[in-house]
Amino acid sequence: xxxxxxxxxxxxxxxxxxxxxxxxxxxxxxxxxxxxxxxxxxxxxxxxxxxxxxxxxxxxxxxxxxxxxxxxxxxxxxxxxxxxxxxxxxxxxxxxxxxxxxxxxxxxxxxxxxxxxxxxxxxxxxxxxxxxxxxxxxxxxxxxxxxxxxxxxxxxxxxxxxxxxxxxxxxxxxxxxxxxxxxxxxxxxxxxxxxxxxxxxxxxxxxxxxxxxxxxxxxxxxxxxxxxxxxxxxxxxxxxxxxxxxxxxxxxxxxxxxxxxxxxx
Amino acid sequence: xxxxxxxxxxxxxxxxxxxxxxxxxxxxxxxxxxxxxxxxxxxxxxxxxxxxxxxxxxxxxxxxxxxxxxxxxxxxxxxxxxxxxxxxxxxxxxxxxxxxxxxxxxxxxxxxxxxxxxxxxxxxxxxxxxxxxxxxxxxxxxxxxxxxxxxxxxxxxxxxxxxxxxxxxxxxxxxxxxxxxxxxxxxxxxxxxxxxxxxxxxxxxxxxxxxxxxxxxxxxxxxxxxxxxxxxxxxxxxxxxxxxxxxxxxxxxxxxxxxxxxxxxxxxxxxxxxxxxxxxxxxxxxxxxxxxxxxxxxxxxxxxxxxxxxxxxxxxxxxxxxxxxxxxxxxxxxxxxxxxxxxxxxxxxxxxxxxxxxxxxxxxxxxxxxxxxxxxxxxxxxxxxxxxxxxxxxxxxxxxxxxxxxxxxxxxxxx
Ligand code: HEM
Numbered sequence: 001x002x003x004x005x006x007x008x009x010x011x012x013x014x015x016x017x018x019x020x021x022x023x024x025x026x027x028x029x030x031x032x033x034x035x036x037x038x039x040x041x042x043x044x045x046x047x048x049x050x051x052x053x054x055x056x057x058x059x060x061x062x063x064x065x066x067x068x069x070x071x072x073x074x075x076x077x078x079x080x081x082x083x084x085x086x087x088x089x090x091x092x093x094x095x096x097x098x099x100x101x102x103x104x105x106x107x108x109x110x111x112x113x114x115x116x117x118x119x120x121x122x123x124x125x126x127x128x129x130x131x132x133x134x135x136x137x138x139x140x141x142x143x144x145x146x147x148x149x150x151x152x153x154x155x156x157x158x159x160x161x162x163x164x165x166x167x168x169x170x171x172x173x174x175x176x177x178x179x180x181x182x183x184x185x186x187x188x189x190x191x192x193x194x195x196x197x198x199x200x201x202x203x204x205x206x207x208x209x210x211x212x213x214x215x216x217x218x219x220x221x222x223x224x225x226x227x228x229x230x231x232x233x234x235x236x237x238x239x240x241x242x243x244x245x246x247x248x249x250x251x252x253x254x255x256x257x258x259x260x261x262x263x264x265x
Numbered sequence: 266x267x268x269x270x271x272x273x274x275x276x277x278x279x280x281x282x283x284x285x286x287x288x289x290x291x292x293x294x295x296x297x298x299x300x301x302x303x304x305x306x307x308x309x310x311x312x313x314x315x316x317x318x319x320x321x322x323x324x325x326x327x328x329x330x331x332x333x334x335x336x337x338x339x340x341x342x343x344x345x346x347x348x349x350x351x352x353x354x355x356x357x358x359x360x361x362x363x364x365x366x367x368x369x370x371x372x373x374x375x376x377x378x379x380x381x382x383x384x385x386x387x388x389x390x391x392x393x394x395x396x397x398x399x400x401x402x403x404x405x406x407x408x409x410x411x412x413x414x415x416x417x418x419x420x421x422x423x424x425x426x427x428x429x430x431x432x433x434x435x436x437x438x439x440x441x442x443x444x445x446x447x448x449x450x451x452x453x454x455x456x457x458x459x460x461x462x463x464x465x466x467x468x469x470x471x472x473x474x475x476x477x478x479x480x481x482x483x484x485x486x487x488x489x490x491x492x493x494x495x496x497x498x499x500x501x502x503x504x505x506x507x508x509x510x511x512x513x514x515x516x517x518x519x520x521x522x523x524x525x526x527x528x529x530x531x532x533x534x535x536x537x538x539x540x541x542x543x544x545x546x547x548x549x550x551x552x553x554x555x556x557x558x559x560x561x562x563x564x565x566x567x568x569x570x571x572x573x574x575x576x577x578x579x580x581x582x583x584x585x586x587x588x589x590x591x592x593x594x595x596x597x598x599x600x601x602x603x604x605x606x607x608x609x610x611x612x613x614x615x616x617x618x619x620x621x622x623x624x625x626x627x628x629x630x631x632x633x634x635x636x637x638x639x640x641x642x643x644x645x646x647x648x649x650x651x652x653x654x655x656x657x658x659x660x661x662x663x664x665x666x667x668x669x670x671x672x673x674x675x676x677x678x679x680x
Contacts, residue, residue, distance in 0.1 A: 004503060113503050114503070115503055116505065117505055118483060119483045119591035122593070122594050122595065122615035122616065123615055123616065125594070125615070126616045172673060172676070172677045175669075179666050179670045182663075182666050183663065183666060186659050186662060189659065194617075194618060195615065195616050196627075197444055197618070197625070197627050197629075197645050197647045198444065198647065198649070199435075199652075199655070200435065202364065202369065202386075202387045207361055207365035208365050210361055211358050214354050214361070215358065218354050218355065221347050221351050221354070225348070254366065255365060255368045255369065
């Protein structure tokens, strides 16, 4: 599987999700439509999993090196979070945002295909590579879901239709996201010690990872202070922009010229 | 916490203590900037061994004393409370933001960034003051959660205590951190190390003998180079074609190239036609068929080497070039010889540092211009006596994190 097959693959996944979403309307009243709809939704994700796996094999290295490759993982993970939330909490709307976000990332990748490059620089050849990046990606996916859900709650509040269940969902997504963010940060530090000789050098990517971690640390302490959860929905929605800077905005900052992490561009 | 939290959930007015905390944090930042202004942006010089340890012990004692003796004073409760902690987190985040946007590198001394040391944020006075207050605040809350000890506070202690230890020991130990560059040539031995930060030459307590330096590369690739825009043109399949017999690459609207023959180690013969050779001298050559606008031709291309010129082929406005494969691995076979006579043979490789005599040795780099013909290996020698303390902090944070995760999942199930 190479980048050439990607656009048709992405299109197929988005088609599955769209058809599955459309069938959610009759699914409310019919078990058969419901089963059919979910088969389509899950097939869309399985297609991406399959693409990721075969891409991994074709590349002969984990497809986690470039921004485009991380977007691919992200596009795979985030609808899964929407599906799990619906399964656990019977909150139905989150999955549509998740699939929408995922489709945007797939679209970006289809428009700016990566070069198919097998080489993996020596610093990346480490047992830490996969855990560090995957933990971060799952964290980003959870925090994206919490941001989306936060903004949705803001909208509900404007219309005076506050949902405490919705608020507690964005809280728990953020909490799990923070836990993984913390693991990602420490794995990164332990790896940096092995690869570059020091665990922390205030490299721009590290600095931004620290800032985004502080942003969510601030959130947890606002919660501990019993801040009005309705205000915190705004916070969660906006905190995600800090993460976005960390994820790919860093590459465009003046400080990033001498970053050891610039390979991720 | 010793103060009753009185923030309601309706809270349209700021919670008590927040305004004072914000003003306090801002004052610390401004004070730091003023110090930088008057010391022309020289930054903070944390004391070296043993004063860093003495300072740390004094600081910890102070926190315990204040925390235990004056716990009931409202001022002290505020000093160790979440509102101040939050303001300091915001302060730290904003200073880091400046440090994450302004390039952290030398600048003209009269520039605004240099005067306030925005280009050296993480060793600047504002950053140091906010961090110190942050540690004080966090330390107080820790003392109160630890004494008296309650198992229910375990996760808090691990999380906050781990962070305190990692941050405090990382900062206090920074003055003792040594990162030295040791260049060595094949077949030679050296104990001379360069401290690039302080521009000093230091003799290590051991010397390194470089038996052999090796580089492994990925397969060579060929590519279409656009000289006008100075970039490589992508192929139809988005692949960077590997140079292997039988590979064909197409560039839409330009033409295509197929590899007819590939010699990984060859040298040009008398008539210019490359012949395969044994040993390390040879360079890769490929015979390629080029099709462009109905015309077909056959040529040899090569990435060249130290004694062989590269060969490329013009194709309209472009050039077909052969690129060196990217380095896959590089390693130094070394013998370490300590001043006391102890010897150790080792292989230094990226991501696989070797410990010797309290130092960690890293494969850092090589002569990149010479590429795989480099006979120079750049080793980095690192000594960081405070590392174990920092790692204790890391593992405490991870343990607290795991508890937090477990608790979070359990509460989520209930929700
Ligand atoms: C500025 C200094 C800090 C102070 C004064 C402080 C204080 C507190 C307090 C009083 C709580 C409430 C605990 C509860 O409600 O049970 C709390 C919660 C928390 N803190 Fe901190 N903290 C600080 C910094 C940090 C740091 C650096 C970390 C991360 C390593 C951290 C991680 C957490 C977490 C994850 C919670 C949530 C615990 C829970 O909800 O059970 N805090 N903090």
